[in-house]
Amino acid sequence: MKKFPEANTYFWQGNEACAEAALATGCRFFAGYPITPASEIAEYLSKRLPQVGGIAIQMEDEMASIGAVVGASWTGNKAMTATSGPGFDLMQETIGWAFMTETPCVIVDVQRAGPSTGQATKCGQGDVMQSRWGTHGDYSAIALSPNSVQEMFELTIKAFNLAEKYRTPVILLADEIVAHMRERIILPSSESIEIINRRKPKPNEKTFFGLEEVPPMPSVGEGFNVAVTGSTHNEYGIRFTADPTVHKQLVERLNNKIQNHAEEIADSETYNTDDCQIGIISFGCTSRAIYEAVEIAEAKRIKTGYIRLKTIWPFPEKAVRQLAETAEKIIVPEMNLRQIFYEVQRVANGLTEVIPLNKIGGGELITPEELFEKIQESVKNG
Amino acid sequence: MDEPFSIRKYLRPIPLPFCPGCGGLTVMSAFLRAVHELGHENLSNFVFCSGIGCSSWIPSPHFIADSVHTLHGRSIPVATGIKLLRPDLNVVVFGGDGDIVGIGLSHFIHAARRNLDILVIMVNNMVYGMTGGQVAPTTPFKAKTTTTPYGSFEHPLDAARLAVTAGASYVSRWTTAHPNELKESMKNAIEMKGFRYIEAVSQCPTAFGRRVGFKDAGEMLKWFKENTITIKQAESLNEEDLTGKIIVGEFVQRQRPTLVETIYKTIEEAQKENEEN
Secondary structure: OOOOOOOEEEEEEHHHHHHHHHHHHOEEEEEEOOOOOOHHHHHHHHHHHHHOOOEEEEOOOHHHHHHHHHHHHOOOOEEEEEEOHHHHHHHHHHHHHHHHOOOOEEEEEEEEEOOOOOEEEEEOOOOHHHHHHOOOOOOOOEEEOOOOHHHHHHHHHHHHHHHHHHOOEEEEEEEHHHHHOEEEEEEOOHHHOOOOOOOOOOOOOOOOOOOOOOOOOOOOOOOOOOEEEOOOEOOOOOEOOOOHHHHHHHHHHHHHHHHOOHHHHOOEEEEOOOOOOEEEEEEHHHHHHHHHHHHHHHHOOOOEEEEEEOEEEOOOHHHHHHHHHHOOEEEEEEOOOOOHHHHHHHHHOOOOEEEEEEOOOOOOOOOHHHHHHHHHHHHHHO | OOOOOOHHHHEOOOOOOOOOOOOHHHHHHHHHHHHHHOOOOOOOOEEEEEOOOHHHHOOOOOEOOEEEEOOOOOHHHHHHHHHHHOOOOEEEEEEEHHHHHHHOHHHHHHHHHHOOOOEEEEEEOOEEOOOOOEEOOOOOOOOOEOOEOOOOOOOOOOHHHHHHHHOOOEEEEEEOOOHHHHHHHHHHHHOOOOOEEEEEEOOOOOOOHHHHOOOOHHHHHHHHHHHEEEHHHHHOOOHHHHOOOEEEEEEEEOOOOOHHHHHHHHHHHHHHHHHHO
């Protein structure tokens, strides 16, 4: 096997595409714990990482996995873990720690039907809010939502790039369907892939946790004597657990460095959003139904448009607001009991009616026919 | 080595957080003395990981070094990620008994099983000191704590014996009443490979001592001295006679393939196999 597969068309599984993308970005460390439907990422990287001089290790649980990933990132390497809902639960505390210590890393959550053990092998999209609010305290998350094997590749690369650019943990919010399906993927040449690496400090720099929006990040063992802590700290990394100003400055900066760049991070596929009667906002596997549903609707002369969210967090408010200004109604199909729906409703803020379309259990996708029925029903009720 | 030991050389000029009489200072001093006597002018070859608890503040942020102050119980996993990618650095974990063998126990066992090349120094004060003196997995049977007001109804864990069973390369236990033995043990362990565990039984006069009848730190140190027996002495005693005794000494010193060795050998083999195909 070559270091990186040649640019070509392949027939890959989503989890394989994600793992290969991680290698393409230069990820050299993976730690994980077996869980359906994410285990293929661990298996694939356990084979591939040693071939490129990297390390894959199965830890004793998910807390250890993400802990090792954060440790690895502080050696200057790119690192990743992959899990599903129950494991994602266990990682939440460390995600907060990675956010607070400004540690770039990628966490893949291949969603399955929860809560709890739920339907372990079936698809769900119930971790949308968990990926935003899973850890405690005030924080901002970046989460991306792929809807194909191609995007499992592309958005994994993007996840690493955003993690490195903003020095923050990034979540690839995949789901069982996009992770397990096999389909065509057009692999670019490794040279053509844009890769962002964290900014390193200059030799005499001492402030790795402040002053700038995204401070430079040293590695351990480079002589910087870096003090890393999840407790409130000043720009030098020194704990300040009683001073209200230090806490306010730190936590506001950590949130602002993401929120102030929400539009830059925002990524979506849009269609006919400025001239539609019915708008659809969808993401992940569910969004695979919109293309056919829109085709059927257009054949019936219903002007339909959509936003397919590739970035879920920070929520792409601008695009959603624009659609709310145009569309008479917005339908939000998702495989959960209303999660993105409330976000859309919040942003639409009464400009238009937001209609939920939810389906859970058994891993059954919302079909194009079901979505079209909802479109038709919305027009009739209009 | 010719230069006299100065603890300040290794410490940031910021106030230490420990209560008067805290054993953490003895452990800090023993470690830095060990480092000094081994000839390390500074701590640039070290990375320190610690969790949550008073003793996790020994290195972080006080040592002039790279220090990673992690979550409660997760210092060993973080140290795993660091050590595997920077095998050239000496990775040392400091933590309390609640941190290392309470919430973080699973990581402790697995790191010993893997023979991960790190040194874990556990300051065992037999209580959750930072949170005000609650019962710990190491609290002596019948000892009164804030969450065992009628005395602890549980038996304490012997983390040193556990580390031996799990596969550690080096295990020792001393108390803060044995600073020299502690320092010598640290010198030995710093120079070794594989998983090394040193337990420093330590006094917490604030959150433990005063509740179990000790007037001050001095009385606790006296208690340590009087109740300490060596591993050899312990061999001839039965379970009952051993109750309440602190067994000190080197529990094991052995050579086993370490995780860094086996993982890098695996990488080498994988690359070779890959080239052949």
